[in-house]
Amino acid sequence: MTQAKRIKVVLAKPGLDGHDQGAKVVARALMDAGMEVIYTGLRQTPEAVARVSLDEDADVIALSSMAGSHIPFCEKLKTLLEADGLDDKLWVIGGNLPRQDHDRLHALGFRGIFPSSSKLDDIVNFIRTHVQGATP
């Protein structure tokens, strides 16, 4: 029996938004759940997020956005992640994400969308299911 590989998450704060309380709380929850978390810190460009995701060979690329610039950022990021062959990874996003933007985010390739009020255990379980779910 082989031991399950530890899930590796790159958690990024896109753009100029400095509200990182939520991102850090989620990072701790993922670490407590046994995942490896690479937290980028603030002010990440789409290029920086793509690069660290590739370099770290992340299973999950997670964004935390609170200041309303998620759509333009995710549009740029999608192109870069696809160019790097990272479209088979799990992309998730959390934060202040108005409901009318959810379809657009899904269409851009974000499978997990966690607006304000999401529960930590729901985020953890979603990631576990969708990363390990690939090899049932």
Added chain:
Amino acid sequence: MNDRLQAAMRPVVNESGIEIKPLYGAADVEASGGFGFVGEPGAYPFVRGIHPTMYRHRPYTMRQYTGFGNPADTNKRFKYLIANGQTGLNVAFDLPTQCGLDSDDPLAYGEVGRVGMAVDTLRDFETAFDGVDLDAITVSLTVNGAAPQLIAMYLAMAEKRGYDVAQLRGTAQNDILKEFIGRGTWIYPVEPSVRLVGDTIEYCAHHAPKYSPVSVCGYHIRESGANPAQEMAYAFCIAKAYADEAMRRGLDIDAFAGRLSFNFNVFGSLFEQVAKFRAGRGLWAKIVKEQYGSQKPSSAWLRMIAGGGGGGLTFEQPEVNIVRGAYYALIAALSGAQTMALCCYDEAYTIPTEYAQRISLRTMQLLIEEMGLADTVDPLGGAWYVETLTNQMRSKMEAIMAEVDAAGGIKQLVAEGAIQAKVSAQAYQTQRAIESGEFRKVGVNCYRVEQTEELEVQMHPYNEADTRRQVEALERVRGERDAARVRTTLAAVRAAAQAEQNVMPAVVEAVKAYASVGEITQELVAVYGRYREPVRF
């Protein structure tokens, strides 16, 4: 009380870690330090208020946080709020402005005018404050990393309109140390950032002595996970760091301490909050008088804006946030705040609408006009519970400040990321406690309703055209200004930074030449470098 009753009672410990008894009496006040430190309002140590008559003389200023899109949009919203009885302005800037970037910077992509008003040059300030009487309405600028440029713009705009800068009132947030802990609009490393705060204090002490160049914010530290006692204790450590920086330049404490102001949060237990403010007033007065040797009573005033409460508001059942806001305003009024602002009920969703802003404004007006909150000074003073808790909160804050000093001081702890790690660990514990139901939040972990219908929150509209208009306006200014004068004044900014002189006189000249926020930032970055965030857990 018999043992059986005692045993059946649930234990209560407030967020600051103080055990709360079911009943208080005079003996509890004595045991916590007595009434000796209370005094009279308007007299040292100002526990009961910094003025003898408080709101009977002048009710709190109402200053909702506002700004979005371009300066013309924001100007309209300012006028709307003033027409509705608001007595001060609290300006929100977009993230590019706050981070020292121009609207056409590639890093500003998607963020221009998004969470506040975009500002590139002095022209934008001229537009934003057009028709606003700067004597009647005091203006607070919520900017930190780019504060030197924006303070310079405000003074230059006022001067251009004929105001005497020496008489001009107003406030800038300009508290960079808390930006490293929470909120995150830092630009330069910690040391030069604190020096820049010193530059603004020194410059204003000489040229605009009625302007408040710094508003030290416990507020965002609380939002990042600090408890109420830590919120105030860390803010005082930060305020001391700025005072030390100003005094290192030879300024007397009484030349600037009276213009330091503070910004604190109000969510949480009502009594803990009121005790926090009363305790904080006494402790700050004691620090200024005993540690800094101030001779002027007004230097020791803890002048503050209290309000917000964003961390206490919920995404669930947002209309209940209107009620929370009413209690938060009550807390701020019972606490003797000079200025008040409330987060709006829709802020978990969007930038507040005009309608939501008006509800917040009416909430604050109700307390004055209908509920008698402006009639009597410190109405909770003398209550055994409140006086005991005030003494206990002060002891907590003193202990936290001593811990910070023993560990190397606030500048070092912030540079290392130690405070950030501590408050974010607490934020995680609180979130876990909310999700387990141990820390009660109405509508979140108790009294939930299934929200099947769409929530009635009107979203703040956003379109790319706003960005284009702002960039075009910047290009127009760049085309019209005297390019040689811009080059000379920008070179002077860099030279002042290199020589470790106060950069403010040069920044003011550059701003008057219509140099942009981003251009001035680049000169300072060339000398100071950029901050590298320590990511610590």
